Amino acid sequence: MLVNSAVITGKGADTARSRSGEDLERVRVLLQTRYDDLNAEYEEAVAENQRLRLVEIGDAAGDDQADSGSKTAERDAATSLLRTLLDRRTQAEVAMQRLDEGTYGNCEGCSNPIPVERLEVFPSATTCVHCKANRERRAG
């Protein structure tokens, strides 16, 4: 009769309760959804990038200047989109890792818990609003 009580009440139960596990579970779903979306977008962008490059190689010989200029702009835009998507995907990935490790939701600046309301809007947030504002003030 005592068989499973240790398993059920053991690992994680107490620590999770202090920072409502239900909220974190919701955030995890948000993160997973975001990650999947970004991943799909990223793969699309990679394909588009590839296509642009092939077009460029194929057309290079016959291009006049204006044409190749707009193609370069197009390719630059595609490249920066790629970088943005990769950044965001990494952020979502890191957030999910932190969730697994149990360090998710603590501010990197002051190490206080980040309010769940903020995490629901910005699941990849690694700082609380105050530290974010401080950082931006310092940077700007």
Ligand SMILES: [Zn+2]
């Ligand atoms: Zn903070």
